[in-house]
Amino acid sequence: MSHSLLALVVALPLLAAFLPPLLPGAIRRLLGPLALLLVAALGVYLWRITLIEPVSLALGDFRPPLGVVFYVDSVAALFVLAVALVTLLLWPWRGDTSENLDRKQSLTLVLAAACGGLAVSGDLFNVYVFYELAAVAGYGLAAGGGTAAARVATFRYLILGSLGSLLALLGITLIYFRAGTLNLAHLADLAPQTLHDPFGLAAFFLILLGLGVKAELFLVNTWAPEIYATAEARVSALLAGLVSKLALLVLARLLVLVFPLPEARGALLILGMLGMLTGEFAAFRARDIKRMLAWSSIGQLGAAFIAFSIPGSLGLAAGLAIALHHLLVKPALFLLAERWGGGLARLAGAARRSPFGAALFALFALSLIGVPPLPGFWAKYLLLSGLAAQPDNLYLLAGLVVLVTTVVEAVYLFRVIGMLHGRDAAHSEKPQNMALDMTLPASTLAGSGAFAALLLAVALAAPWLTAPLARMALQMNDSAAYVARVLPATATSEATK
Amino acid sequence: MSEFALLTLLIGALGLVALGIGGLVLSRNLFRVVLALALAEAGANLLLVLVGFRQSAWGAIAPIIESGRDAASLTPSMVDPIPQALVLTAIVIGVGVQALALSLAIRAYGAYGTLDMNALRARMETDIDSAAGTQPARCQHAPAGGRPLPPISAGARRADTPGTPA
Amino acid sequence: MLTRYGTLLFAAGFAFLLFVLFTSQPLGAPPMLAGQALLDEAATTVGAANIVTAVVLAYRGIDTLGELSILFAAATAVGLVLGSAHRTLGAGAPREPGGFILRAGVDFLFPLLLLVGFYIIVHGHLTPGGGFQGGVVLAAAFVLPVLARPTETLSHKAMARVEGLAGGVFILTGLGALAFDRAFLAPLLGPGQLGALLSAGTLPVLYLAVGLKVGAELASLLLRLSEDEADA
């Protein structure tokens, strides 16, 4: 079977986003979910074949360093699957008007296409394009919350994001200036001679800052609390769960393929540590759930950055585990915050109204903290054992940061759990609390229940998932295989040198 | 093109980037922020084109094969076509982002009646807090002793609610 | 004050660092590893005289698709932010129609702009220009009449159809390659004769789709912004 099907990862959702104005109402509502289902199926298929061997596709049949290349290893395939599934679970089924619903669905599809593209793209500038695509769709969705505060927050997000993109573009320009190619495999091939110097590191740093905006990297993550507090919960879930992971994946790929240098790792490690500290501690003081989740996701992504800074496939395995775990948990928590999104004090006694919802929250919180045997524990275990094995003391310090922030995380998450199970708000003296109905709607419960089912399935299957995870990390770490797969004839690179 | 001219172009492009970023940081007016962004992007795009420039014996040639000329003789002195294509893409991306930014600015102005970034941010924080039902966090500029800020009057808050035309 | 000088200092420092980086190797002599190979083979493989077009539509066609999607996303997002089209015009304050000169000039320019726009688009693979540039001219052609006669507006629905159609054509043309066992976005129909109008395979078709899409997106973006201005 030809691997040209790879292109459908991007093409199908985009087609489903473009076509609706030409179609009658009944079909256009189904087009998006259908496209996502197909992409999910494709993801499963790709994951199965790529576990054996990665595949690549030269778009337009142009030989690789000239045209754009898609490269799918098992990591990318898994992310393709995750993109489709998570988007499907967070699909906007309802809108204020039919027109706005159309728009939101289109933007969601565009976002899914961009995320899929980020997962599979093997070209630096193409990554930038998909990143911008995800960004613009994200801005649109974030502003779609409809409140004035959402617009201001989105504007600030947009400015920061655009500045980041600018830096990333400068970084790409620098790389092209030095290496004369944009193909990641080609760059990986050339990097030891051309890019492993201060010049290349500077370019990497610029790209790190630029793409870090979406990955909630410390320094460029101030947008997150504002956006997550104002946007619709589903949008926050998409941004925090999905988009951040894809930006992270791209950065990790760049780190592994082109810049496997201690300085680059050091930057990632330090920024990750700072992100973890600031995020988790800020969440400790958060007064409302949405911003608490925002800060907590900043902290979690900081952990992922720390993990990716560990050299070798062990670090990649840890980073992937953390990222995938966060991908399962954070969207579900945001879904629960759709109704429970207000101040913490309003939640008093909400467990009595929605015991199932409260139980789900407790489950996700426990997994986030890393209580065995839930998947979060294995992610944390991989991270810590990876950190402890490094000779550099900075890694040990990072381990300490992880431990301390986990305690802080447990305290604020359990504060919410305590609040949920505490005295009923209806009994309290403040009359304005009585008006709020904290019962979760069935759709929310179904959505986060699906995530919970996935989480529990992963927990049960953990012993059987370690081998694929290790395999994925190995594949991702194998830059020689990447180069060999994308540029099969060494003659190609010889000819262009 | 001489070395000097190239350097001038480089300095010009970098100057645009610096001006843009500086303006982005210093401007408080949303519209100026968008303009500064456009400026910085223009600078970055210029840099990208400049990177693809090639000095050759017969000067630089645009990567277009004029009809009747032999392609093989032209291509060794043509400038790099890839950055030009990239710039085309980058420009269009910039246009889209700027249009979106402007529309957001219009809406923000419509809701809050100001284009000042600081004022908008303060109003946004207030809105977020009142929507969540939490006490607003003390402003970082508040005195260290924690003297409470004067409460926002109910009337002013109502005017901020979304959907009400200003 | 400190912020101001500090910012300027850091912005200058940033520029200086970039200057150091960009002068660390000579300008005007790029490595062009991919670029040179591409220059050498583009004319024969793709058949477009304008090699930039070959890059935009063939070699990096996926970037262009992404770019179109960004425009689409931006237009959709603007629509989402500024609200639905129905209530803006008419509901807002009545606007003065343009003066006689503007109206007459627009009537005169409209067909010319259309012509120029389409010319630029269909010759995109031969001369400088192409779908983006031509699309902008097309957008201008459709926006100008609205400036002249604000009461006559373009139908957003129609424009959405054009957008959808153009985007769909681009992707479907790309997917068409799959039917011939080629990769996504591979140019079909062979390169043809270099320099002829009907050459470079499906590239002109793609550029037409790009032009229409860009024109429609830009026009709807501009119209929405202007409509809302009237409203506010």
Place this chain on the structure above:
Amino acid sequence: MNALDILLALSALMPPAALLFGRWRGYAWLAGMVLTGQIILLAGCDLPLAAGMNLEIFGRSVGWRLDAFGRFFALITLGVALASTVYMGGEWGERHAAGGHSPRWLHGALAGNVLAMLLLLSSQDLIAFFIGWELTSWAGFLLMAQGGEKALRAALRYVPYAMSGAMAVLGGLALTLAWTGTLDLAALTGIMPTLDNTKLALLLALFGMGFSIKMGLLPFHLWQAPAYAEAAGAGTAFLGAISARMGLFALALLLVKLMTLTRVADLAFIEGLFTARDLLAWVAALTIVLPTFTALKQNDARYLLAWHGIGQGGYMLLGIVIGDATGSAGGLLHVFNYATYQAALVLAVFAVMHRTGTADLNSLGGLVTRMPLTFLVMLLGIIGLAGLPPMNGFVSKWLVYRSLMLDGRPLLFLMTVIGTLGTILSVYKLIHNTFLGQLRAEHEQIREAPWSMTLPMLALVILAFVTGAAPGLALSWVAEAQAALGLPVLAYTLGGIESPRGNLDMLWIVGVLFAGFGIGALLFYGAGGRSKRVHQLDNYAGGHFLSADVRYHYSDHFYAGLMHRIGPFYRSSFTRLESAVAAATDLAASLMQVWYRQTVPALTLLVAAVLGLSWMIWK
């Protein structure tokens, strides 16, 4: 499937069963039968036993294997769980459910605790150990949180402690893996002592902190008393009797089996004078003294017992840190002994609460005629707690004292004696304020607690008495555990120990004691046995009739003189330490939030970009 598999499988079935059928009245009997079966199975099987389930995760095997040391703790766990479950199944459980609490969740939490502890006690490697450890913590949390608003708050206070402990253990686990390359406990036994002093000290600090928190050792003890005291009755008994001992289990495992005590004694703070082992011993001694005197100040019976629980942990650790055959046997035996009488005492207090509605020592009194069986339980229980013959608490404490003296540590011995003194004072306050003195008019009509409550209590004190009179019964388990842990094994007899430096024969002691009682009774009844029974409220003082509303019951400001002396030492310095940490966290959190409230984030981005680029370029 071997015995361990069956044991674990049964325990794993119980939490879901409890959640499904916990509301059904017969559930408690079913669970009791299962627990009884488990005890018989466990007591009868040959050890060590490896569980059939063995997972392979990230290239490391995760498995379970029970040895005699684990069995010792497992038996206590199951026994206490049995008593608590039966207690829960009767009237007390109905009242609990009627108060709006969920019997399903209480049963479920208890069953979950049992499962978690069994997993912990039978862990074969550090991953399985950590899984058990965390499950124990969170199952404990669940049990603590069952008793209403106050209990929830106390349980939430437990969270930062539990997490800090767990994270310290996890950090230690990661470092162990990095430094030794293995996580298997059996393999670590050989490797860990060979690590250099710095690494060993770091591991000791991390693991030690984690385990101490669970045990409630001194700077980390504040969470325990409120969390255990406020839990629902049967839960309090279980938590107080055995839950905290998991920390002791882990510490003993670490100090004796993994690191070896001699190696710990090498880690000197002051060369030749003060070592890590001395530090542990002193922490244990202080843990005996300070919480015991805090218990003295309590006016709530539940808190009084919970504070004692912390103090008694000190004896156990002290015995194990001394590490000779006598001391370690004393420490381990104390785990068992303490569990029997502490569970009985807590159940008795809750029986009183069940009838009177309060555990406030200032509003009880004179209940001895109303609840004689409960009184008997409490009397025997406090004799055990105070460490007096004929109860089993005497035996274990005696062993610890003896080893302290033989080891030449008079100061530590003095501390334990002071602790015991405090215990005696405070348990007298407990029984006096509850059962003796003036009966309150509102308590005139109350009856003895129902059989479902008195039966488990009585069973526990009878056990405490029997093992007090014949400690050899329990010492056989202890000796096995010592052997499994690698400690010198105590030579014991049915009545006590046999040693060239002096024997202990409880059979004789008990016999003499009862002979004394018999002689007293003979004298009394031989002299005619004249006594006159009067109604409890029929009181006169100085010829003046005392009506029921006159308070002459001396309960408030108990030991006023003593408290006046030691009061200045109780300025809640630990509480201040705790709130200082909390305040520091809060301050750090506020500072971090400032970062996310920037007006112009682009500026920081610019600055960072410039600094980062300079670093990259000129590094």
